[in-house]
Amino acid sequence: MASCMVSILFLFPLIAAMSAEEPPGCKIRITNRGLEMLKYETQKFVVEELSNITMPEMKGKEGHFQYTIKEVKINELNLTYADLAFQPGLGLLFNVQNSSIALSFRRHILYWLFYDTGAINASAEGVNIHTVLHMTRDELGRLKISNITCDASIAKMKMKFTGTLGRVYDFLATFLTTGMLLHTENIIVFVLIWTHPVRTEVDEYVGIDYSLLSDPVVTSRSLDMDFRGMFFELGNESNTLVNYAINPIVREYDRMVYLALSEYFFDSGLYSYYKAGIFQMNIANEHMPKDLEMLFRTTYFGTIMMINPALVEYPISLQLELNSAPKTTVKTSGVTVAITAIVTVMVLPPGKAPVQLSSMTIVAKFNAKVSMKGKRLGVHADLRRFKIYSNQSALESLALIPLQVPLKTMLQISIVPIINNWTKRGVAIPLADGMDFIEEVVEYHNGYLIIGANLHFSKGLREMIERKIQADAENAI
Numbered sequence: 001m002a003s004c005m006v007s008i009l010f011l012f013p014l015i016a017a018m019s020a021e022e023p024p025g026c027k028i029r030i031t032n033r034g035l036e037m038l039k040y041e042t043q044k045f046v047v048e049e050l051s052n053i054t055m056p057e058m059k060g061k062e063g064h065f066q067y068t069i070k071e072v073k074i075n076e077l078n079l080t081y082a083d084l085a086f087q088p089g090l091g092l093l094f095n096v097q098n099s100s101i102a103l104s105f106r107r108h109i110l111y112w113l114f115y116d117t118g119a120i121n122a123s124a125e126g127v128n129i130h131t132v133l134h135m136t137r138d139e140l141g142r143l144k145i146s147n148i149t150c151d152a153s154i155a156k157m158k159m160k161f162t163g164t165l166g167r168v169y170d171f172l173a174t175f176l177t178t179g180m181l182l183h184t185e186n187i188i189v190f191v192l193i194w195t196h197p198v199r200t201e202v203d204e205y206v207g208i209d210y211s212l213l214s215d216p217v218v219t220s221r222s223l224d225m226d227f228r229g230m231f232f233e234l235g236n237e238s239n240t241l242v243n244y245a246i247n248p249i250v251r252e253y254d255r256m257v258y259l260a261l262s263e264y265f266f267d268s269g270l271y272s273y274y275k276a277g278i279f280q281m282n283i284a285n286e287h288m289p290k291d292l293e294m295l296f297r298t299t300y301f302g303t304i305m306m307i308n309p310a311l312v313e314y315p316i317s318l319q320l321e322l323n324s325a326p327k328t329t330v331k332t333s334g335v336t337v338a339i340t341a342i343v344t345v346m347v348l349p350p351g352k353a354p355v356q357l358s359s360m361t362i363v364a365k366f367n368a369k370v371s372m373k374g375k376r377l378g379v380h381a382d383l384r385r386f387k388i389y390s391n392q393s394a395l396e397s398l399a400l401i402p403l404q405v406p407l408k409t410m411l412q413i414s415i416v417p418i419i420n421n422w423t424k425r426g427v428a429i430p431l432a433d434g435m436d437f438i439e440e441v442v443e444y445h446n447g448y449l450i451i452g453a454n455l456h457f458s459k460g461l462r463e464m465i466e467r468k469i470q471a472d473a474e475n476a477i
Helices: 002-019 032-051 166-192 263-275 290-299 301-307 309-313 394-399 401-423 461-476
Strands: 026-031 058-062 065-078 081-087 091-111 114-137 143-161 199-201 206-209 222-227 230-233 257-262 280-283 316-322 327-331 334-347 355-373 376-390 435-445 448-457
Touching: 026 032, 032 081, 032 448, 206 263, 230 263, 257 263, 263 327, 263 334, 280 401, 290 301, 290 316, 290 401, 301 309, 301 355, 327 435, 334 376, 355 401, 355 435, 355 448, 376 394, 376 401, 394 401
Parallel strands: none
Antiparallel strands: 026 222, 026 257, 058 065, 065 091, 081 091, 091 114, 114 143, 199 206, 206 230, 257 448, 280 316, 316 334, 327 334, 334 355, 355 376, 435 448
């Protein structure tokens, strides 16, 4: 009995960890201010789209009534009041009130034995559309519109037409006018669906998973989305880092958008790059600073003479390799990245295998400055702390003290710029293509950081939609 209790107590933390929900590595909040900007851009696009819309020829039959409609054209569209708002617990509300539309079309009508052709000019006043878009997560972790609730009404219709059979045109004009206005619903839905792919390549080494972990949380003030925010090695996508980081908490509503990133977001990236083998470097020949090589030659002169005096004339190289993935720490003071690396000092006799002189451990800590450019997140690193010690003896560690400053300088001049040149390219965040961050402010918390920003449309909605259609077509091939 006692042994069973011990086993249960031992397994309880593991069971609790397995049953706990996966915390997000990345969280995005769109506020009312962001939705207001999207509403303005969307309303402009709706007016432009409907004003230039072309509809294919339509044919239908209702009993003895047969019709053909073609050359549909919108002559005037007036959205007196159009609003886009959050619908708590559901998604988004698109509301049009007291608006008007005027259109024209040509008809061909057959009613019993009577045939009629001509043009119709129709207009509608007091148009009201109430559309609720229910936003959820699909089985692949994508944002989707799971349901659409729509009510539409027209207070007054007017028609001017040429030809006969005026009584049957109420049906046609109302049908077309309502259809045109409900087409705005489809446009709104298409614009609002998040277009960022769930899993995408970052570069030739790693990719990133931005799948939604749960349905979006919608309140009267914001839309909150929890993304996995996990990097993975392209060569082994199943080998990923487990997320034990805390759940970022966003409390602000003042800016249009907030991006929260936990330590896991950065750690999973560093882990994936580590597994991909990019944290390895050989410094030799023209890449080895001459004064540093001379210092190594002086430090290890006795060792070289003991191994083989002929090695004195040959080049010295450094092989640097991390022995574990770097670790990120986010505090209110900022972001730091700690690394531990093994540096092997070798002599390179021509045509022969390298001869190892020594092995040392480097422990370094970098300050990391996080920034946004458009919709790409970048990091700039600065070396903060540096320490070396021998892997062979405490006595040799004392002998390495003169190498401390030169090696730190070499890292700052040779290696850190290479890292920054690589990281400044950044990684795209899960924001719709064409929407960029501007006026961003970074706030640091214990375990995560938050970037608050305003939004800017770098592309028109028409271009964004056309690119989305093209991308979907390419992915379908």
